[in-house]
Amino acid sequence: MAHVIDPTRCRACGLCRGVCPRKAAAEAHKGHVIDAKRCQNCGACARQCPARAIEVME
Numbered sequence: 125m126a127h128v129i130d131p132t133r134c135r136a137c138g139l140c141r142g143v144c145p146r147k148a149a150a151e152a153h154k155g156h157v158i159d160a161k162r163c164q165n166c167g168a169c170a171r172q173c174p175a176r177a178i179e180v181m182e
């Protein structure tokens with residue numbers, strides 16, 4: 125289980141990258157991606173995302 129970013133909604137604002145305590149949210153060219161191995165599912169990125177682009181995937 126990890127948080128994932130929907131690339132069709134992401135505006136590449138970078139807020140998720142700034143709040144992630146595990147540095148799991150990283151830039152991948154224009155959009156952002158979350159490293160599932162690092163994500164500890166704290167939910168901080170999802171609460172910050174202005175585009176509601178981040179969801180939990182089982």
Ligand code: SF4
Binds near residue numbers: 127148149158162
């Ligand atoms: S849920 Fe927490 S650990 Fe996972 S990517 Fe978001 S901020 Fe980082």
Ligand code: SF4
Binds near residue numbers: 133135141173176
């Ligand atoms: S906070 Fe949301 S819109 Fe901003 S870079 Fe992260 S996923 Fe994209």
